[in-house]
Amino acid sequence: MVAESSTARRPAHPTAASGRWSHLRVPVSALLIGILAGLLPLASSGFIPGAPTSAAAAATATPTPTPTADAATTDQVTVTVAPVSLAPLRSGQDLAVTVRITNGSAETITPGTIELYLAERALTSRSALTAWLHPTKTGKPGDLMLRSALPAAIPPAGTATVAISVPSADVGLTSGNAWGARGISATITEDGSVLAQGRGTFVWYSNEVVTPVALAVVMPITVPEQTEGLIPAKSLETYTAPGGRLSRQLDGVINRDVTIAIDPMIIASIRILGNTAPASAVAWLGRLGQAKNDIFPLGYADADLTLQAQAAAGTLLVPLSFDQSLNASDFTSPTPAPTPSTSTPTPTPTPTATGSAPAGLTDTTTDTTTDTATPTPPPTSAPVITPGTVPTSEQLLAWNYTATDIGWPLTGTVSAADLDVFTAGGLSSLILGGANTAQSDLTETPNANVVLAGGHGNALVTDEPISAALRTAATATTDSDWQVAMAELSSQIAVVSAERPATVRTLLATFDRDTVPGGVRLSETLAALSGLGWRAPATVAAARAASPATDVSFQSQAVSDARILTARTLLHREGEVTAFSTALSKPLAITATQRLTTLALLSTSWAQDTGAWSEAVDSSLADSSVLLSSISVSTKGPINVVGSQVDIPITLDNALGQSVTVKVQVVPSNGRLIVGGDVIEATIEASSARTVKVPVTAAVGNGAVTLRITLFSPDGSVVGQPSQIPINVRADWEGLGSLIFAALLVLFFGFGIWRNVQRRRRERTAVAQATDAPVEPPVDPPVVPRG
Structure with a gap:
């Protein structure tokens, strides 16, 4: 850099090429x-x-x-x-x-x-x-x-x-x-x-007319990684207690000019507990319902949008039902209404007019305003649940969102093919990081709004330097670190404002999901941001309505292959559970639970800890394997078949808490046995066993046969793993046994006749010896001629 000759350093207006975004x-x-x-x-x-x-x-x-x-x-x-x-x-x-x-x-x-x-x-x-x-x-x-x-x-x-x-x-x-x-x-x-x-x-500042930069700020409210798709009551109590994660997040942004992006799992997890929900969680949800902030939902469990799309989920996953997790006894009496907070900070007013001298060019880093009025909750911010009745799945998720068509993928992971999936899933607007954009040689910062080609709606591109400074300030642990970060944040916005002194730019800054700012420091940061005379608050809706940047285009990126492979394993297992459930009398009892688990394991919160994620996925796969083996064939064999036609008993076990209906298919490994009749259909009651008999006919020859037993649901889906039963076939034993029996019968009667003849001879000999009379030979009678 070259020193200026005048002691009044710095030009009146920028002349060198300046950065844009x-x-x-x-x-x-x-x-x-x-x-x-x-x-x-x-x-x-x-x-x-x-x-x-x-x-x-x-x-x-x-x-x-x-x-x-x-x-x-x-x-x-x-x-x-x-x-x-x-x-x-x-x-x-x-x-x-x-x-x-x-x-x-x-x-x-x-x-x-x-x-x-x-x-x-x-x-x-x-x-x-x-x-x-x-x-x-x-x-x-x-x-x-x-x-x-x-x-x-x-x-x-x-x-x-x-x-x-x-x-x-x-x-x-x-x-x-x-x-x-x-x-x-x-x-x-x-x-x-x-x-x-x-x-x-x-x-x-030299008393110039300043055009403030309209800056929208988005804050995600999420929880740490979960494995079951519903937050346990104990965790909710911890998160919503004073100083807890959710309390810190809400304390810092409530009623400020910050748009909240909330994980619907938090709302559903509190409501589903009914009157057993922790009091702190109920009060927290009440405060959120009374907040004046714009709110839009993330995906359930903040499931990674790009990971679903690139793992070939086909569509964005949503919960199927919560009925399997509802307990009617938890809704026997109404949940006490939370007491609205009377000390929630409100945003410091900031100028919004274009072309006027900025008001408030003073130090306003301390926000002393309080919200003393009790705001009226939006009419649909809470579900219409009649006290004493069990809510529906729709009521558990209902909220008065400002918008429901905004998707927020992980930064720098969106591919071009994902846009079709997002559009089909109802997301017409995306929040993208700078890595997902490409541009010509820009000299000024454009609006955050970018039109996506192919009818895929628009994207709001986050301003990375402003966002980074904002996040650093909100998570600073010392006053010195906070001052450094806020000075950079202030300067970043001032440079944008000075680039085009008479033109309003609408930018977007975001907090990230990985770092949770504390309530006090976050409030201090947002209050200081509101006090900057060269920044005006803006909503996400205003950013979407701003003139699109013409020189900025979408740049395709991708999720890592390792994460995609793991996600595909999860999705494949869910497909197996869905096919398995068609044999059940109440399939949603397991498919809805499996869907919640899948969504939880696809959460963006796992992206930074792939090792823990792999362990959680392996544990889930092991649990679902037990589920898939809960309907099984318990007959082991070997079984001896010695007749030409017999009925082989096969025992079916059902370890589930509901009845199942299966079709039994028996296929021999060779032609020594022929299975007769149609496929057998059997209903097995909950937690019980049933034996069915399969008719078989012995064909030619003796030897070993293996029967392959496959169970199908009524719609033809395979249930569990096929079983194999060894069979020993002796097809000629029936004829051979008859011959042996006949021979034995002849021998028996022949021996009896021989014994009778011998006995009578002995009797005659004994009589002759007793009388000492000679034994004369018998004399033939005379022959009388016929006359």
């Missing part, structure tokens, strides 16, 4: 912002030096002797610098900044010098702003404004926070300088050697 032109900016945030120490301990050594500056500090644990892990010295106030600096005002030095090295920093510099040129484009905050190499820090002594040493893992006021004369800006973002840098030197340099920004 810095997240498009400089795609690594969000990453660099994250790196900067990671380098900023998270603790505030250390020492503070004493009075300044320059008459031109007043520096104050507060010592904190305890070393920070996080500082020691950086292994280097870091410096951050930010304005004390977000109010723009005006002509004649001193510049108050906070400089924070963190000693992450193993050596003590001896008393050195802090030098404050002002960037040589105004930051008139987003690319210039990014280059200043995240330089690729160390360059000239600017024009020296102030040199201040650091009188005390900084021990390893220690920090020093110094408040410095630079007189307006040393700042060198006058009313002749154009309003907008300015760069500042702070350098810490030791014995003439530069140890570290930090950069920041502030906004200069």
Whole structure:
């Protein structure tokens, strides 16, 4: 950068090429912002030096002797610098900044010098702003404004926070300088050697007419990963307790100019508990119903839209029913109505008119307004449930949403083929990250609205640098980190406003699902954002209605192959459970439960922990395998078949809590057995067994046969795994047994006749011996001739 010749630095208007959608032109900016945030120490301990050594500056500090644990892990010295106030600096005002030095090295920093510099040129484009905050190499820090002594040493893992006021004369800006973002840098030197340099920004204002940037902000309200599709009561109690995840999220955004994107699983999980729901959860849901925020739903369980589409789900999944999880006894008496909160912050009014001098160009980082009125809930914000009656599935999910056709896929994962699935699923508007867009050489930031080709509606592209700064501020753990992030957020918006002084731009910033900002810091951030005179609140509907960006187009991306493969396994198992359920008398009892499980396991919350996700999927697959084997054949064999026609008994088991109807198909492995009759249909009562008899005919030959038993549902779907029963066939044993029996019968009677003959001979011999008379041979009678 080249210094200006005049002490009144900075041009009146931008002349150099400026960035448009810095997240498009400089795609690594969000990453660099994250790196900067990671380098900023998270603790505030250390020492503070004493009075300044320059008459031109007043520096104050507060010592904190305890070393920070996080500082020691950086292994280097870091410096951050930010304005004390977000109010723009005006002509004649001193510049108050906070400089924070963190000693992450193993050596003590001896008393050195802090030098404050002002960037040589105004930051008139987003690319210039990014280059200043995240330089690729160390360059000239600017024009020296102030040199201040650091009188005390900084021990390893220690920090020093110094408040410095630079007189307006040393700042060198006058009313002749154009309003907008300015760069500042702070350098810490030791014995003439530069140890570290930090950069920041502030906004200069010279009474120009400012056109505020219309900025819509979207906040997702979600819960950590679930495995069953309904949040347990104990978890709900934890999440909605004071300081709980859901309480922090709602406390920070309720009744502010922030659009809420909520997971419908939260609403259904509270309502389905009836009068057994935790009191804190009921009160939380009541507050949400009374909120003035625009609200639109995420997918149920915040199931990943692109993962479903690319895993060939065919359509976006929705819950089938909640009847299987409803308990009538939980609705015997009405649930007590929650007491509306009387201390919910309301947004600070901000200017919305175009072309007028911005009101409120003062520091409004503290929001002291309260909501003392009791708002009337929207007429359909709660379901029409008659006390003492069990609600329907539709009533459990009912809500007075501002819009229901908005989809919010994970950033940078949407492919071109997904758009057809989203459109078929009723999503006519998408929220996309910058990675899903491509553009020509843009010089100014366009509107967030982009028209998608092929009749796929529109997309709202998030402004990545603004979103990154907003998220960093809302999750900051120290005041110093918050000041740095808010200064960058303020400057980002100011640059956009100054790009086209007379043209309103409508942008979109989002909080992400991975980081949950705390309630107090989130409220502080949003209050400070509302106080910026160059930002006007906007709704998502206004962003959708803004003129589309003509030079920005959709850029196809994709989910990782590993995640797609796992998702396909889940979807395939759901298909198996659906086919299995056709044998049941109440199929929704298992298909609806399986659908909720599938949606929970497809949640975007699993995307950052693939290891835990794989374990959860494996556990779900094991559970569903037990379900699929709950109807089975318990007959094991072997069975001996010794006749030509017999009935083989086959026992069927049903381990489910409802009756099932199956068809039994028996197929022999070879021709030794012939199965007769039609396919047998059997109904098995809940938790019982039934034996059916299968007629078979022995054919030719003896040997082993295996009967393959397959169960089908009435509509022909296979139920469970086929079973195999070994059979021993002795087809000729019946004829052989008859021959043997006949032979034995002949022998038996022949032996009896022989014994009778022998007995009579013995009897005659015995009589003759007893009388001692000779035994004369018998005499034949005389022959008488016929006459």
